[in-house]
Amino acid sequence: MIKSINKAGLDRLWERLAAAGPLYLPVKEGPAVLFRPWAEGAAAALDVTQATVSPKEIFFPRDETYLKFRREGEKLALAESGTPAGPAIAFGLRSCDLRAVELLDLVFRGQEPADALYGRRRENTMLVALACGQPDPSCFCGAFGINPADAPGADVMAWWDGDVLVMEARTARGEALFAAAGELLQESAAGSKPLAPATAEFGLPLEDLPERLKSRFYDPAWDRLYRGCLACGGCTYFCPTCHCFDVQDYGSQERGERFRCWDSCMFGRFTLMAGGHNPRPTQKERVRNRFLHKLQYFPENFGRFACVGCGRCLRSCPVNLDIVQAIRALGGETVEQR
Amino acid sequence: MNSVNPLVPQKVTLLEIAAETPEIKTLRVAGEGGAPFDFRPGQCAMLSLPPVGEALFSITSSPDCRDSLEFSIKEAGSVTRALHALSPGQELGLRGPYGNGFPVETLKGKDLLFIGGGIGLAPLRSLINYCLAHRAGYGHIDIVYGARSPADLIRRAEINKRWPAAPDTAVYLTVDAEFPEWSGHVGFVPSYVSELAFTPENRVAVTCGPPIMIKFVLKALEELKFTPDQVITTLEMRMKCGVGKCGRCNLGSKYVCKDGPVFTLAELKTLPAEY
Numbered sequence: 001m002i003k004s005i006n007k008a009g010l011d012r013l014w015e016r017l018a019a020a021g022p023l024y025l026p027v028k029e030g031p032a033v034l035f036r037p038w039a040e041g042a043a044a045a046l047d048v049t050q051a052t053v054s055p056k057e058i059f060f061p062r063d064e065t066y067l068k069f070r071r072e073g074e075k076l077a078l079a080e081s082g083t084p085a086g087p088a089i090a091f092g093l094r095s096c097d098l099r100a101v102e103l104l105d106l107v108f109r110g111q112e113p114a115d116a117l118y119g120r121r122r123e124n125t126m127l128v129a130l131a132c133g134q135p136d137p138s139c140f141c142g143a144f145g146i147n148p149a150d151a152p153g154a155d156v157m158a159w160w161d162g163d164v165l166v167m168e169a170r171t172a173r174g175e176a177l178f179a180a181a182g183e184l185l186q187e188s189a190a191g192s193k194p195l196a197p198a199t200a201e202f203g204l205p206l207e208d209l210p211e212r213l214k215s216r217f218y219d220p221a222w223d224r225l226y227r228g229c230l231a232c233g234g235c236t237y238f239c240p241t242c243h244c245f246d247v248q249d250y251g252s253q254e255r256g257e258r259f260r261c262w263d264s265c266m267f268g269r270f271t272l273m274a275g276g277h278n279p280r281p282t283q284k285e286r287v288r289n290r291f292l293h294k295l296q297y298f299p300e301n302f303g304r305f306a307c308v309g310c311g312r313c314l315r316s317c318p319v320n321l322d323i324v325q326a327i328r329a330l331g332g333e334t335v336e337q338r
Numbered sequence: 339m340n341s342v343n344p345l346v347p348q349k350v351t352l353l354e355i356a357a358e359t360p361e362i363k364t365l366r367v368a369g370e371g372g373a374p375f376d377f378r379p380g381q382c383a384m385l386s387l388p389p390v391g392e393a394l395f396s397i398t399s400s401p402d403c404r405d406s407l408e409f410s411i412k413e414a415g416s417v418t419r420a421l422h423a424l425s426p427g428q429e430l431g432l433r434g435p436y437g438n439g440f441p442v443e444t445l446k447g448k449d450l451l452f453i454g455g456g457i458g459l460a461p462l463r464s465l466i467n468y469c470l471a472h473r474a475g476y477g478h479i480d481i482v483y484g485a486r487s488p489a490d491l492i493r494r495a496e497i498n499k500r501w502p503a504a505p506d507t508a509v510y511l512t513v514d515a516e517f518p519e520w521s522g523h524v525g526f527v528p529s530y531v532s533e534l535a536f537t538p539e540n541r542v543a544v545t546c547g548p549p550i551m552i553k554f555v556l557k558a559l560e561e562l563k564f565t566p567d568q569v570i571t572t573l574e575m576r577m578k579c580g581v582g583k584c585g586r587c588n589l590g591s592k593y594v595c596k597d598g599p600v601f602t603l604a605e606l607k608t609l610p611a612e613y
Contacts (some may be wrong), residue, residue, distance in 0.1 A: 108583065
């Protein structure tokens with residue numbers, strides 16, 4: 001089913017959709033564009049190629065309390081807590097964002113035990129993808145077989161036809177969005193198609209890369225590659241597929257809460273053990289682990305690269321140490337072969 | 339609390355806390371119905387004490403003991419320090435069991451050589467007591483155990499009396515240096531293993547201890563012609579989730595919390611040595 005709406009009518013659409021639950025849209029917040037629940041007066045930044053922080057935070061928030069405790073002498077009371085995740089809509093995800101959700105699903109929902117915190121948000125959130133007409137110079141989603149104009153897994157696929165937003169419902173849930181929008185949407189004449197965007201890829205040597213990387217763990221290229229790393233964690237913060245988290249308690253002896261929050265394998269204390277031993281003692285091991293996780297370990301476990309070519313790590317790294325550099329440094333010939 | 343969220347602990351009560359050494363205490367905990375879950379020797383569980391936090395420990399009791407779970411814990415950081423300070427009656431959080439555990443089925447019919455150092459006896463003890471409780475299933479049992487000093491040896495009643503008295507079982511104790519009160523063997527665990535010259539025929543070695551001890555034990559076993567699939571060890575890593583998602587404890591594509599903590603040396607040789 002295909003329907004459409006003129007750009008001028010979008011504010012009324014947002015208002016209608018947000019009545020039933022949070023409607024996450026890319027909105028400007030300071031210098032960034034972030035997925036935030038729509039509130040009256042908010043302007044959706046649907047023209048921006050990509051949100052600064054990936055929409056993974058809709059399903060896997062930066063921090064999330066899940067347990068409250070009270071202690072009274074010997075007694076300990078534990079109670080689950082957290083905001084209930086009711087129906088929500090995520091509107092304006094790009095194809096790369098959708099692929100990233102698919103990859104996070106493998107970690108959080110695809111293996112036992114399933115992650116309940118992620119799962120309930122994911123299950124209750126409708127995904128509306130928006131075709132990407134103009135890839136950023138740092139985008140390379142094409143390298144991973146992603147089509148910017150088509151996002152498998154979306155409940156609704158949307159694209160611009162001039163000033164008209166055309167939407168195709170692809171699931172029953174997507175059709176429910178059309179029903180909720182009611183008369184705000186017009187019947188759309190068949191024939192409109194998302195524009196085929198320019199291909200974005202950097203000619204990366206990805207063929208058989210996980211297999212080839214098996215022999216590159218001790219490659220001297222890592223010694224050069226890691227050196228600039230400042231351990232700022234920006235790459236992991238912006239990466240749509242990074243899923244490492246920390247668990248911490250907060251409170252007094254009497255009461256408090258336990259939360260989880262994003263963590264970064266780039267941080268020196270990430271693997272530091274209480275006794276002082278650190279299995280990844282320098283930035284070299286940490287950088288190597290991050291890239292091999294994306295390019296070898298994740299493919300070994302799930303048969304997919306854990307990179308979607310969104311380019312966020314290219315744009316965020318202060319020293320230009322990104323995954324493209326790593327693929328180029330480690331993906332080609334070995335030093336011996338040269 | 340039966341939660342669908344695997345990170346939510348259930349409640350247990352500390353029944354007993356006993357000092358093993360100046361740095362190690364054994365905590366015995368139980369839920370209302372006894373041991374809160376079934377497990378395999380070598381599996382781990384996350385103990386939690388809000389607001390200090392959670393940490394993962396191997397379960398040192400045998401699965402045959404169904405009335406409680408025991409953890410032998412060395413004081414090393416904030417959680418272990420807080421756990422050491424507790425008194426019986428205190429309620430705690432617990433979740434698990436986590437990990438693969440020792441391969442009790444494939445070990446059947448084999449002679450077993452346990453090699454432990456310091457607190458490294460804790461995970462081995464679960465398997466030793468399991469094998470002794472199912473004695474007919476396993477061959478001859480040798481236990482080599484050492485610590486820095488006599489005061490650092492744990493589970494004294496078992497290493498001195500119960501295990502040496504068990505059928506077809508031998509215990510070899512050693513400490514790193516001479517002590518006035520010690521009349522037993524003096525020397526490091528790896529060299530004691532070499533000295534005792536165990537033969538590899540139909541035998542599997544199971545070892546746990548400080549990284550430096552494991553390193554030299556593996557070397558000693560190799561010199562005694564043990565093959566990599568005849569050597570089993572159990573690893574320790576920093577963990578937060580226990581279920582393969584928080585990203586801390588991986589060796590290559592394997593997560594120690596979920597795919598380990600028990601690995602054969604043959605398996606470890608295929609993985610990055612980041613442990």
